[in-house]
Amino acid sequence: MHDNTMTSAERKRLRDRRAQQKLREKRDNQIKLLEDQVSYCKQNHGSIAVSVLVEKIHTLELENRFLQRQQETMMGLAGSLQRTANQMITSMHQTPPASVVDTTLSYDDQMAPSLHAGTKSTEPGCLQIAGILCTSDMAATGTMRSADKPQQGPDGQSLPGEVPFPGSPDSTRILQSSSDALCTLTGNLDSCRYWVPTSDHPPHPFLTEFDNSPQDCDESTAGTGLKEASRPSQSRPSQQMPRSSIRLPPPNHSRSRACNHSDSSLSFADSQTPSLPRWSLTPNNTSEDPLSKASSPWFDSPSAVAASPEEPEPLDLLFGSCQNFLANSIHTALRKSRVAEPERLAIGWLLYVFSKWRVHPTPESFARIPPFLWPIPEQIQQAHPVNLDMILWPALRLNLIRMADITQLPNIFDMMSCCLKVRWPWGQEILEASENDGLKMRDEFYKVFSRVEGWGLTPEFINAYPNLLDGLSVDSVTYTV
Numbered sequence: 001m002h003d004n005t006m007t008s009a010e011r012k013r014l015r016d017r018r019a020q021q022k023l024r025e026k027r028d029n030q031i032k033l034l035e036d037q038v039s040y041c042k043q044n045h046g047s048i049a050v051s052v053l054v055e056k057i058h059t060l061e062l063e064n065r066f067l068q069r070q071q072e073t074m075m076g077l078a079g080s081l082q083r084t085a086n087q088m089i090t091s092m093h094q095t096p097p098a099s100v101v102d103t104t105l106s107y108d109d110q111m112a113p114s115l116h117a118g119t120k121s122t123e124p125g126c127l128q129i130a131g132i133l134c135t136s137d138m139a140a141t142g143t144m145r146s147a148d149k150p151q152q153g154p155d156g157q158s159l160p161g162e163v164p165f166p167g168s169p170d171s172t173r174i175l176q177s178s179s180d181a182l183c184t185l186t187g188n189l190d191s192c193r194y195w196v197p198t199s200d201h202p203p204h205p206f207l208t209e210f211d212n213s214p215q216d217c218d219e220s221t222a223g224t225g226l227k228e229a230s231r232p233s234q235s236r237p238s239q240q241m242p243r244s245s246i247r248l249p250p251p252n253h254s255r256s257r258a259c260n261h262s263d264s265s266l267s268f269a270d271s272q273t274p275s276l277p278r279w280s281l282t283p284n285n286t287s288e289d290p291l292s293k294a295s296s297p298w299f300d301s302p303s304a305v306a307a308s309p310e311e312p313e314p315l316d317l318l319f320g321s322c323q324n325f326l327a328n329s330i331h332t333a334l335r336k337s338r339v340a341e342p343e344r345l346a347i348g349w350l351l352y353v354f355s356k357w358r359v360h361p362t363p364e365s366f367a368r369i370p371p372f373l374w375p376i377p378e379q380i381q382q383a384h385p386v387n388l389d390m391i392l393w394p395a396l397r398l399n400l401i402r403m404a405d406i407t408q409l410p411n412i413f414d415m416m417s418c419c420l421k422v423r424w425p426w427g428q429e430i431l432e433a434s435e436n437d438g439l440k441m442r443d444e445f446y447k448v449f450s451r452v453e454g455w456g457l458t459p460e461f462i463n464a465y466p467n468l469l470d471g472l473s474v475d476s477v478t479y480t481v
Contacts, residue, residue, distance in 0.1 A: 049303040052360055059280070279366035282358060283379040285386040291409055292386045298329035298355060299386060305359040311368070314431060314441045317348035326352060337417035342430050345441065346422045346449035351390060358389070372452035378402070387413065392420075392455050395471035403468075412465060419461035421479045422449045455479075 006014075285292075298305055308326035316327035317334075318341060330348045339347065354373055357365035376394050378384075384401045387409070391397040400409070424430065424445060434440040448454035456479025462469060469477065 044303055046303060046307070048306040048360065052302060052306060055361065059282075062276070277363070278374070279357070279363050280361055281375060281380050282361055283375050283386070283389045284381065284383050285389070286383050289385040289387075291413070295333055295413070296355075296386055296390075297333070298326055299359070301325070302359045305355055308356070310356060310365070312349065312352045314345055314349075315439060317345055317352070326355060330355075337414075339417060342422050342424045342445070343420060345430055346445070347420070349441075349446075350392075350449070354390060358386075370450045370452075385409065392452060393472060393477070396468055399468045399470055412468070415461055415464060416457070419458040421456050421458060421481075423454050423456055423479065424448055 293300065304325040308324050312324060312327040312330075313321070315321075316324045317331055320331045321328045327348070330351050331344075334344045334348055350370070350373065353365070353368040357369055372392060372394060373390070375389065376398060378398055378401050379389060382401055385406075388397055388400050391400060400412070403409075430442055430445045431439045432442050453476070457477050458479055458481065462474060462478060
């Protein structure tokens with residue numbers, strides 16, 4: 001009835017107004033949607049995030065190339081072994097046993113220049129296995145780098161062992177350094193010394209070793225912090241642990257038995273092969289780990305971590321920050337644990353510099369990490385929770401990575417949070433006045449926690465988990481309040 005009282009012109013104007021209102025609402029919704037998309041792109045697709053993804057793609061390409069060549073090498077090895085086995089079976093049927101022994105010994109004599117001089121292995125069959133598996137390529141190459149002469153750092157201490165490019169730990173032929181024999185065919189990389197090339201398939205050029213050149217962050221430049229002049233570099237302390245002092249899990253039945261185990265330094269045959277810089281070798285972390293997501297949530301926002309300052313302000317770690325995402329996230333995580341202020345600042349600083357490198361690996365970010373936090377070979381080769389990368393002692397990291405029952409990790413981390421102590425006098429200040437009337441960290445405090453000797457564990461943790469301290473000197477680790 002109301003429409004009947006309106007003229008045709010009024011009804012037309014009403015229809016026009018409704019159509020215009022719908023058009024405005026539709027346009028506003030589209031504009032809002034576009035604004036949300038632009039905001040999301042700015043937050044997640046910035047230049048830093050793109051560079052991180054490009055680096056990851058490049059690393060994966062190198063790894064895929066390495067694995068393809070490694071697969072070809074293993075296929076060639078399997079074929080070579082099959083041919084050699086067939087020849088040996090044929091010769092054993094055609095000739096008396098004495099001739100077989102003479103042939104094996106003469107072949108071993110041929111291989112002698114390429115093997116380390118030292119005590120002969122007493123394991124039965126080692127010489128025969130060495131004669132079968134070693135090829136003429138190794139005899140042609142002559143000498144390899146001796147395991148008895150470790151690389152020396154600028155301070156005279158041995159540099160960390162070399163590790164291969166991240167790949168399958170069960171696809172390598174290994175020559176033990178403590179024996180003249182080739183002891184295992186598909187052994188664990190933890191006990192390997194040399195990559196032995198085959199005549200048909202030479203080793204891949206991307207078989208890597210740690211490059212200790214100056215541009216790749218050697219120990220003389222690692223761990224630099226607030227002031228380079230007042231914070232001298234620290235050499236890597238007690239990083240080379242003999243593998244015999246670590247309790248290993250039961251061996252896999254599919255792996256050959258090694259003849260000897262002396263230590264775990266990893267090096268490869270050709271010193272002239274191209275190598276990846278050490279700062280680019282990041283740990284192999286599991287993608288879905290509830291413990292890490294709860295205690296290290298900042299790794300879920302790599303763009304925000306990469307955009308955070310290279311070094312934190314001490315007050316941001318102690319009391320939080322509205323501008324520094326990473327420092328505020330670490331502060332929030334540490335506040336949940338029973339951590340005193342000295343440990344909160346020291347642990348927070350180490351977590352900060354390690355997280356910056358882990359999200360965006362560069363030589364500069366790697367140089368800020370103290371040497372005792374550098375990844376060990378097992379961190380690169382074996383998948384593990386990201387929390388284990390932040391354990392201060394390399395031997396303790398190794399034992400936790402090899403631990404079979406990972407359900408104990410929450411209890412271990414909970415107890416370690418209150419038992420981990422920095423060796424700093426009780427009641428002594430950790431901050432001092434800065435030049436701009438602010439507060440900064442004391443250089444003396446930094447020098448203490450940037451060395452592994454500056455940390456300790458209380459007897460409560462040591463008594464609760466004695467097996468985790470295999471490979472560590474309990475007296476040097478124990479901290480008594």
